[in-house]
Amino acid sequence: FGLRKNQNTFKGSRLTGIGFSLVDKIMSLVGLATRNWMTRIATVTVLTIFSISLAVFLIPKMEYLPQGNRNFVFSIMVPPPGLSYKERKEIGQDIFHSVNPYIDKDYKGLPAIKEIFYVGADRFMFVGTMSKHEQRAGELLPLLSKTINSIPGIFGVTNQAGIFQTRTGGGRTIDVDVSAQDLNTIVRVAGTMFGMIRREIPGAQVRPVPSIELLYPEINIIPERDRLRAAEMSSSDLGIQLDVLLDGRKVGDFKQKGQKKVDLVLKASDKDFSTPEELYNALIATSKGKIVPISSFARLERSTGVTQIRHLERQRTISLQVTPPKTISLEEAMDVIRDKLVPLLKTKGMLQGVNIKLSGEADKLTQTRGAIQWNFILAAVIIYLLMSGLFGNFIYPLVVLFTLPFAAVGGFVGLKLMNIFIQPQPLDVLTMLGFVILIGVVVNNAILIVYQALNNIRNYGMEYREAILESTRTRLRPIYMSTFTSIFGMLPLVVVPGPGSEIYRGLGSVILGGLAISSIFVIFIIPSLLMFFIRMEKIGSAK
Structure with a gap:
């Protein structure tokens, strides 16, 4: 039992040593990025241009909704x-x-x-x-x-x-x-x-x-306006009478108490006309009370057309x-x-x-895309106002929100890897919701670094750069612990197939990619950007 315990202790200490070594290497890169104002500008500029270029290259064309695999x-x-x-x-x-x-x-x-x-x-x-x-x-x-x-x-x-x-x-x-x-x-x-x-x-x-194709036979009854005018009738009058002879025309309605209204339709019997010629020779009444055939006021033309007119x-x-x-x-x-x-x-x-x-x-896709874009902006504004109240400052929330473009790039990377290694997945409306969800998720890592840096300056009297580096070092473990637990927790959504997986698979790949990429960039972007604004803080006395 003692030997097994010593072996486990040795393995644990070795893993701990690997972890500390990895932290030291990451912090050496962070220290290099924040060494002076030139390295900070270079870090922010290079990573931003790289992420924007990658996003432009990877962003796919959109779909409306997932097709799924319906059995029909x-x-x-x-x-x-x-x-x-x-x-x-x-x-x-x-x-x-x-x-x-x-x-x-x-x-x-x-x-x-x-x-x-x-x-x-x-x-x-x-x-x-x-x-x-x-x-x-x-x-x-x-x-x-x-x-x-x-x-x-x-x-x-x-x-x-x-x-x-x-x-x-x-x-x-x-x-x-x-x-x-x-x-x-x-x-x-x-x-x-x-x-x-x-x-x-x-x-x-x-x-x-x-x-x-204009191949479907049809009959056109063309009014003779001079003859109609002589009988004191109009084309509309002739059209109304033809409606009565064919499909019928509503002339009123009837309603009993407590029952639905019933339309009263005047219509000729279907047995009266079986050919176009019989309709053409049907008798109608003029405004003067005379009974004459339709052929007296119109001519019959045969032609072809479409099945319906929309x-x-x-x-x-x-x-x-x-x-x-x-x-x-x-x-x-x-x-x-x-x-x-x-x-x-x-x-x-x-x-x-x-x-x-x-x-x-196509029209629904255009409308929905515009609605989601406004939802994305609204979510960012709400988070900004919330952080402004919590930080008591309007600048630090902007530093935190600067991580959002990198999360978006990660979402496109995750979607691309999904298409290459697992299964084709379009950028549909449900997948786009993943980018809205990322807004409230990826800012947490940046908040940890900014808050702890402010705490180091206000409560422990640290110098600005030292406070930021120490904040980054102490927050590396919680950042990557929360990131890895989230990634492996949602990984089955992406890699496990099954009925209906087309609905949530794209959403999962966007969130996973956004979390993974943003957790890498945030370690370098936030310290470099924060160095430009944190000097407005007054260094407190060490407690």
């Missing part, structure tokens, strides 16, 4: 106009036949399909699948995409649903809204933008809403829903569209009377 892969297809029910049913049967070998069993290295369904509507078709292996659902993307693209005349996009996705076709998308008054101009510009996006962002999925800010709009590949961030794709493609269309003279706006997740 879907395809949205745009069919050609005029497909019958039988043809839509046959398309669904072909899809089921193509993926049949993968249902309920692994096949050719791909996970088994647990569930699959198909919706064949007039204007769009939808296929959704779920895998038996929840973590491998994304591997079904190439299979479903190849199956959809092999169908003649069908255009479709295939994506994996995100964990925060709330609508079909939403998720990690950029909505490029092309608006104008003339529909033909919108279709031409949207079609050109469609091709440019697919060329400049390889692998991007682009879905037009509605279709960018409006944005009272202008006709076609939206291109762009989903970038995983290798390209949302912000990077936004920059390509906004800074490269839109100016290119302007130089070609195609945007006269046309407005292009980025919305959807």
Whole structure:
């Protein structure tokens, strides 16, 4: 027992000796950095320029929210106009036949399909699948995409649903809204933008809403204004009567006590008209009380158009829903569209009377980024005011806050190491929250050094440089003890995989990197910077 105790004592003393030796080496570097005003300026300048340059080099493009690994892969297809029910049913049967070998069993290295369904509507078709292996659902993307693209005349996009996705076709998308008054101009510009996006962002999925092809048959009833004027009617009067004959028009409402209000709608019977010609020859009443056919006041024209007319800010709009590949961030794709493609269309003279706006997740990303930046500034201001009250001084809190840029650099370093050695992790909104959290964490180390230095001067009568060096020496152990316990405590958040780890992994890597890097820089930056301002303190008498 005595021999074992002596061995443990020897090991402990050896580790203690290594610790003291390491402290001496660190303090020799700190002493060199604070030797005179030139070394202090050089230390602060070099480390600041180095950190800013590293941050500019490492800062990645942003995402909005983590995609996660949701067990749902879907395809949205745009069919050609005029497909019958039988043809839509046959398309669904072909899809089921193509993926049949993968249902309920692994096949050719791909996970088994647990569930699959198909919706064949007039204007769009939808296929959704779920895998038996929840973590491998994304591997079904190439299979479903190849199956959809092999169908003649069908255009479709295939994506994996995100964990925060709330609508079909939403998720990690950029909505490029092309608006104008003339529909033909919108279709031409949207079609050109469609091709440019697919060329400049390889692998991007682009879905037009509605279709960018004027292939869908439609009937236009064009008012003859002279004939309407002779009958003392206007185009609006004719439009109201057509509303009554087709979809119906609200003429009032009815409400019983204690019940909801019910709209009263005037509408013709659906059995009255089965063809455009029957509608064109339908009888209507004029303001003079005469009964005449619609053909007396308008002409019938057949043409083609889009499936629906969408409006944005009272202008006709076609939206291109762009989903970038995983290798390209949302912000990077936004920059390509906004800074490269839109100016290119302007130089070609195609945007006269046309407005292009980025919305959807792109708009949310811009708004959220601005909100987080203001939250970052607000947190720094609150901490500054709090420290000003505690220190009784407005200068020392600025010295403490000077460590924040180095923590930010550490956050980017941690995120970069995460991408290299563990798993790709974008800079999304949840990851950005890590930088806000760092504000309240990394200032603690600087506070320890500043407070103890002031204590050494006021209560122990030490000379300024001696007080700062002694403060740094005595605070090395608590600084690195708290840093290492925090790092190893949060390390499982970063290195341990599992369902949902995409949500908190980026946050953890930013905090770990910020803590690690700031704990290194703070030992040299704070003493060097504090030497310029601490001389305002009056040296007290030693107790």
